[in-house]
Amino acid sequence: MKRVINMGRGISTADRIAEAGRRLFNSKGYAATSLNEIAAEVGISQGNLTYHFPAKRDLALRIEADARQIAQARRKNLKPSSNIAEDYVEHLLFAMSLTWDHRFLFRDRTQFGSGIDVRNSESELTADFDELHTLLKRIAAAGMFRQDAVTDLLILTRAIWIVSRYWMDYLSEFEGREEITWKDQERGIEHHYAVLLPCLTAEAKRDFRAALTRAPRQPIGNGTS
Known part of the structure; x- marks a missing residue:
């Protein structure tokens, strides 16, 4: 079963995405990690993720x-x-x-x-x-x-x-x-x-x-x- 990051109330979606991205980029590598994987880790749709970070590079720069x-x-x-x-x-x-x-x-x-x-x-x-x-x-x-x-x-x-x-x-x-x-x-x-x-x-x-x-x-x- 896929683990979904739950950082509690008061944490913005963008912050949750950034944390999930940091973890996956660290463990799998930037190139090998897809936005879809990050979205699944957070428990949101890829469309919701790209609303906050249109490209993977945008997410890396935020981190x-x-x-x-x-x-x-x-x-x-x-x-x-x-x-x-x-x-x-x-x-x-x-x-x-x-x-x-x-x-x-x-x-x-x-x-x-x-x-x-x-x-x-x-x-x-x-x-x-x-x-x-x-x-x-x-x-x-x-x-x-x-x-x-x-x-x-x-x-x-x-x-x-x-x-x-x-x-x-x-x-x-x-x-x-x-x-x-x-x-x-x-x-x-x-x-x-x-x-x-x-x-x-x-x-x-x-x-x-x-x-x-x-x-x-x-x-x-x-x-x-």
């Missing part, structure tokens, strides 16, 4: 706008603390969570993203990269890098960002994962740290390890994302 809004809301309320390591881990975990919950946006972009410039001022990819770069500048200013380590922060930012950016793709494509646990988060961070930690002083390494230990043990995604 992308939702992801951007989540990231912008976090960034708007972000208040750096005195603990650089904890701020760094929070940034990393949030980025991993958002990437997993909206992984089709990254994986399938060439199929619907024609004309989208990820380098523009509103791109959350750019904002995430810039936030990482700023965190590394804070680490440098605090004297947490080894004196004999590579000091080109832009190159280090690129290397770390690339490793973190493709971790979710690895889990999905190489391991077939549909649910992410805290252990998976830790594995992803270990790969991230494998680039960062060799550049840090012994004391800074301990700080970053401790920050990871204190981070909330909560899986990202919701199992069917």
Whole structure:
């Protein structure tokens, strides 16, 4: 029997369609998911769906706008603390969570993203990269890098960002994962740290390890994302 998404009262039809689309695009892929499948998931006719989203690309762009809004809301309320390591881990975990919950946006972009410039001022990819770069500048200013380590922060930012950016793709494509646990988060961070930690002083390494230990043990995604 087909499962129909029921998100309760007060949720608009467009929101229900966007949630169903996000789930199916993530699990099946953008190209392999039809508007008819999404309509069936929501429990509406395809005509009702196309009233809200005339084309599949319109739906993908709406989901992308939702992801951007989540990231912008976090960034708007972000208040750096005195603990650089904890701020760094929070940034990393949030980025991993958002990437997993909206992984089709990254994986399938060439199929619907024609004309989208990820380098523009509103791109959350750019904002995430810039936030990482700023965190590394804070680490440098605090004297947490080894004196004999590579000091080109832009190159280090690129290397770390690339490793973190493709971790979710690895889990999905190489391991077939549909649910992410805290252990998976830790594995992803270990790969991230494998680039960062060799550049840090012994004391800074301990700080970053401790920050990871204190981070909330909560899986990202919701199992069917």
